[in-house]
Amino acid sequence: PGPLSERGPAKVIAMCNQKGGVGKTTSAINLGAALAEYGRRVLLVDFDPQGALSVGLGVNPMELDLTVYNLLMERGMAPDEVLLKTAVAGMDLLPSNIDLSAAEVQLVSEVARESTLQRALQPLLSDYDFIIIDCQPSLGLLTVNALTAAHKVIVPLECEFFALRGVALLTETIEKVQERLNPELRLDGILATMYDSRTVHSREVLARVVEAFDDNVYHTVIGRTVRFPETTVAGEPITTYASNSVGAAAYRQLAREVLARCHAE
Numbered sequence: 001p002g003p004l005s006e007r008g009p010a011k012v013i014a015m016c017n018q019k020g021g022v023g024k025t026t027s028a029i030n031l032g033a034a035l036a037e038y039g040r041r042v043l044l045v046d047f048d049p050q051g052a053l054s055v056g057l058g059v060n061p062m063e064l065d066l067t068v069y070n071l072l073m074e075r076g077m078a079p080d081e082v083l084l085k086t087a088v089a090g091m092d093l094l095p096s097n098i099d100l101s102a103a104e105v106q107l108v109s110e111v112a113r114e115s116t117l118q119r120a121l122q123p124l125l126s127d128y129d130f131i132i133i134d135c136q137p138s139l140g141l142l143t144v145n146a147l148t149a150a151h152k153v154i155v156p157l158e159c160e161f162f163a164l165r166g167v168a169l170l171t172e173t174i175e176k177v178q179e180r181l182n183p184e185l186r187l188d189g190i191l192a193t194m195y196d197s198r199t200v201h202s203r204e205v206l207a208r209v210v211e212a213f214d215d216n217v218y219h220t221v222i223g224r225t226v227r228f229p230e231t232t233v234a235g236e237p238i239t240t241y242a243s244n245s246v247g248a249a250a251y252r253q254l255a256r257e258v259l260a261r262c263h264a265e
């Protein structure tokens with residue numbers, strides 16, 4: 001990774017795919033932890049009412065009084081009141097829980113409803129180098145808010161049948177947000193996840209993804225391993241849970257690629 005001479009304002013990354021179970025939350029946690037290991041100040045935003053990102057960092061969402069929902073919906077709410085430290089040095093969390101599901105409905109009547117998250121994150125940009133937003137599996141208003149707040153999108157794609165199904169709709173949504181709401185938005189990359197090198201099938205899907213997206217596919221490929229579900233139970237990133245594992249190495253490599261793409265701009 002490059003020198004730390006360049007500090008913030010934060011690059012905001014949306015981890016986005018309307019399909020569930022493709023590795024968005026796992027990638028948000030572990031890319032964030034790897035960037036923090038490289039000395040970057042990282043904020044993870046749990047933007048899924050399921051709260052899986054919060055759970056993955058050892059937080060019980062049901063016990064929270066204040067979440068990203070309050071930051072989003074209550075004017076004058078200070079981010080500090082909602083922010084939590086994580087066990088990873090340099091990485092903080094804006095947690096969420098089921099309260100956030102109400103925002104999807106309440107935002108509809110809001111003025112400039114698509115840029116509500118962008119406004120809420122604005123005061124935090126100078127405190128971090130990266131803000132990573134873990135999106136819910138839909139292309140609804142919450143996800144549009146994430147894309148409007150973001151500079152870059154990372155799209156995790158599972159190396160499985162039908163992985164490419166739905167990607168055209170996602171790409172279209174990204175382009176619409178870019179045209180109408182956020183001209184700065186760029187696709188940073190497609191991340192192949194749950195790759196199983198032992199199966200011809202996984203290799204074929206990866207080849208098809210590379211064929212379709214070319215340079216937009218990260219060189220890093222995340223292998224399928226039971227260590228990831230284990231980390232959810234442990235409530236910590238793989239970079240600390242199994243620091244020497246192949247999975248930890250993969251997310252460190254992804255972090256270096258993301259940093260390289262930032263430096264190339």
Ligand code: ADP
Nearest residue numbers: 020021022023024025026194223224225228229
């Ligand atoms: P999403 O946020 O897109 O719904 P998750 O990151 O929650 O996806 O992953 C879905 C499930 O798959 C979780 O149980 C997670 O632990 C598991 N998982 C994620 N990445 C991998 C991987 N590379 N190998 C094996 N299991 C994985």
Ligand code: MG
Nearest residue numbers: 024025048052
């Ligand atoms: Mg998720």
